[in-house]
Amino acid sequence: MTSTSDTGAGKAPARPKTAIFISGRGSNMVALVEAARTPGFPADIALVLSNRADAAGLVYASEAGIATAVVDHKLFAGNREAFERAIDAVLVEHAVELVCLAGFLRVLTPWFVNRWAGRLINIHPSLLPAFRGLDTHARALAANVRLHGCTVHFVTPELDDGPVLAQAAVPIVEGDTPETLAARVLVQEHVIYPAALARVASGQAKLVDGRVVIAGDTTPADAVLVVPT
C-alpha cells in the first residue's frame, strides 16, 4: 500500500488519504477525525461523503476544514451501480486510498466492494456474526445475551460480513433498554474504529485471502476490549 512507501530519505511514510462515508449524525466520523489529528496517526482524513445533504455530520466536517461531498442516491433512480460510480469518481478526484463506512445507510454492490477490497472498512453495532442488519441492540436484548458490542470489519459483498479487524464486548446490565445499551456500545465504537483504521492505514493489518493478517504482536489489550496491540 502506498501508505507504507517512503516519500524520501528520512521522511515519514505517507498517510493514506481516507474518506469517511456517513448518512447522519456522524459520531464515529468525529472520533476518526479527532484520532487522525493526534501526532503519529497513520491516516489522513481527506473527505467526508454523504448520500444525504442534511446529514448532521457534514457540518462538523466542513467546520473542521475537511472536504465534503454529497452524492444523493435518489438522483440515480434505483441504479445502485451508477450511484456508486459517481461516488467512485469523487474518491478518485480526492485521491482517496481508504474508505471508512460510518453509519452509511446504503448497501454497496459487489462492483464497489470488489473495487475497494482490502481498502474498505465498516463498523457494525454488534459482535458479528451475531445480529447482522438493523435494530441490533433490541435484538441482543430480546435474545437475552450477556455480551453485546461492536465490530470493525473489512467489507465484503455480503451485508455485515467480512473479516474482523477489531471488536469490543459490552456487558448487558439489568434494566438496559435499546437506548442505554446503544449508548454504551457507541462509546466503544469510538475506541475501536480509530484503532482499526490505524492498523489498516499503517499496513499492520491486511486482508489476505479473505482473512485479516496482523503483523507483529496481536495480544488483545484485555479480556473485554479486543483490539490488537
Ligand code: GRF
Ligand atoms: C453506529 O452505531 C454504527 O455502528 C452504525 O451506525 C451508527 C452510526 O452512528 N453502523 P454515527 O453516525 O457514527 O453516530
